[in-house]
Amino acid sequence: MRYAFHNGIKVRIAEGVYEPAEDTYLILDNVNERGPGMALDVGTGSGIIAIWLAKLGFTVVATDVDVRALKCAKENAKLNNVKLDLVRCDLAEPIKGKFDVITFNPPYLPFKDNIPEEIWWYGGKNI
Numbered sequence: 001m002r003y004a005f006h007n008g009i010k011v012r013i014a015e016g017v018y019e020p021a022e023d024t025y026l027i028l029d030n031v032n033e034r035g036p037g038m039a040l041d042v043g044t045g046s047g048i049i050a051i052w053l054a055k056l057g058f059t060v061v062a063t064d065v066d067v068r069a070l071k072c073a074k075e076n077a078k079l080n081n082v083k084l085d086l087v088r089c090d091l092a093e094p095i096k097g098k099f100d101v102i103t104f105n106p107p108y109l110p111f112k113d114n115i116p117e118e119i120w121w122y123g124g125k126n127i
Contacts, residue, residue: 004048009055009080011046014072018045024105028052035059037100042092047073047084049103054082058101061085063092 002013004020007028013019027049035057041050044062050073054060062084064070070086077084087095 004046006048007052007055009048009051011048011051011076012072012079013046014068014075016068017066017072018069018107020046020048023108024048027103027105031056031101031103033101035100038098039101039103040092040095040099042102042104043106044073044084044086045069045105047076049105050084051077051080051082053101053103054084055080059085061087061095061099063087063089063095065090 002019004011004013006020006025011020031049031052033056037058039050039053039058039060041053041060041062044050044064046069047062050060050062054077062073064073065088067088070088073084074086089095
């Protein structure tokens with residue numbers, strides 16, 4: 001079992017869920033606005049960014065298309081004693097309302113093969 005640690009947050013990385021990397025940590029190190037307020041984390045993955053936003057005092061809605069990612073984010077929220085409103089959807093399609101902070105750390109690797117279990121890693125053919 002793999003774990004990632006940053007800014008006092010510990011997250012378990014489930015099989016098939018994108019592991020936080022430098023781009024994730026760059027977001028964590030630069031989102032310093034404090035709640036209360038509403039935050040949206042699109043493509044939450046492990047939930048590390050959503051958890052950080054919750055620790056800053058925001059009410060957080062976190063979305064992901066992958067059920068495994070949402071399950072992982074739910075477990076990590078519990079591990080870090082925060083509450084997240086987790087929604088399965090593509091990007092933020094059904095989400096309504098106003099948000100004070102919106103984060104999105106999208107996939108950015110070019111898509112190589114039509115392998116559904118690896119689709120969350122890729123951003124498209126033209127990247």
